[in-house]
Amino acid sequence: MATDQELELIHDPAYVNAVRLAGKGKLPKEKAGNFGIGTEDTPIFPGMHEASALLVGGTLQAVDYVMTGKSQHALNLGGGLHHGFRGKASGFCIYNDSSVAIKYLQEKYHARVLYVDTDAHHGDGVQWSFYDDPEVCTLSIHETGRYLFPGTGNINERGQGKGYGYSFNIPVDAFTEDDSWLESYTTAFTEIVEFFKPDVILTQNGADSHYFDPLTHLSATMRIYREIPRLAHKLAHQYCEGRWVAVGGGGYDIWRVVPRAWSMLWMEMSSNPTPTGPLSPEWLDTWQPDSPVTLPQSWDDPEGIYEPIPRRPEITEKNTLTVEKLLYPIRSNQSSSVKPT
Amino acid sequence: MAKPSRYLPMTKDAVFVFSEELLTYKFSNDHPFNQKRLLLTLDLLKKRVLLLMRISSSQEWLPIRN
């Protein structure tokens, strides 16, 4: 479990205290509101401090394993709670394990961190934590915030002060499909890692961009969950001697999407071939009785799980232009010598 | 509190951090954020591994300790 001292690398002591009190049923309702807890999104529950600190501890443990060389990569699927703010819970997130882990990486290991967030929602908490810090580079690819929570993550949010130019956002259009999503992700990640040359890569692997996800409006399939970790794995070896920490995140179709997506992530990370073909019949037999929906029968989605998207060419074009605009500053600087050491 | 997370070295390349206590991060029964997905994932991996082991005995994989 993360200590208070570790949590307070990012979070206000008053907030940590409030969460602890809330978890014991001792925080007055009117005070809870100021800290973003006791809402429909982030209700108070017994032991909420311990549960939240535990998952932060898991991410810090993953970091330690990678940074001390005990392991090349490490995964904490219980982490990835990227909406947590310094003094406020938001969007189902209480403590922000990724923000804490990045600060921890800086203080303990003096590492330059590239944070890559593929959750369908903008990674706002992490972005704002390091918005003015040129030693941390954040990349978030998400459904446009025009309607979707949290509303931020626009392309023009590039950082401020010394951190200007180290915050990258790709707001893809609603209904974006695999090809366009993957093209955006691959292009941006590949060029940004070359620009930033991190010591370690931290990926947030929310699994809510899938067509089935009930809270978002993208039209991706399992294909992206096969490719997302593959590229992260390759780039971690290419730029960071393998140092790669991965955490979970969103993912609200817990039956049809998340188990397959996160299994793919682990199989890739542990250098196993990512699985194809039918899902384990034992698994299906075990869980189908509990599931409100029919479980998928294979690792990949069959063709035609959704109706064709009417405006596909326009959506694809718009996403391509977004990525071009996003990368313009680092592409135009490639000839000059602004690259950080 | 006891040591919270157990790491599970499954191959020398990667560690999988997990503890059943991660499932205590639970707002309510009908809240969309539901860490039961961790169990579903682990179980899928375990059963997948069994499948793999049958195919190839050279897979380095330690069973998950509960």
Place this chain on the structure above:
Amino acid sequence: MIVEKIMKKEIISLTETDTIQTALLLIQEKRIRHIPIVNHENHLVGLISDRDIRDASPSIFRTEDFKEDMQKPLHTIMKTNIITGHPLDFVEEIGAVFCENNISCLPIIHEKKLVGIITGTDLLQSYVELTGVNKPGSQIEVQVPDQPGVLHNISCIFKKRNTNIHSVLVYPAKETEYEKVLVLRIQTMNPFLVVDDLKKEGYKVIWPSLPGISL
């Protein structure tokens, strides 16, 4: 909202005897586009924009030829007769002043002294805040009858869910004059609960709606 609430109070200014060169460097360093010119009593005597400086600068093909021009004092190029505002002006009205006069910067004067400055960017920022997008939330759009009490009824539905509303915008529906569209930004990642409530009460929810419908 009044101007005082959104104006910048730390003003970067120069005097009319400073050189064009100084202004050029300042504009580049501070990434600003306007510099108010004041006298020793902090009274506004002029304004220069990046465009004024560019007009005075030699062509990029002649940078070596007219170097002495850049040493001329600012009063040779600054605009006088400046449109100004007051701290108690309304931001909404200031917006109209910007449009009518085609300007992008308004010095704010109080008791003859320069006390603030507002740029087009500041106005846009306050518009952004008006829409609530600077706080984490989801946006929903509901088409409602244009009659008294509707907003009250709708807000009760949000209250029941303990969902905070960041902002509400109202605009006329395109296809009928008897309805309006409410654009609400609400503090939740899961708008579907309240959307269901709204639908149950018979309201027409335009967004979020089923995928496949174009935005």
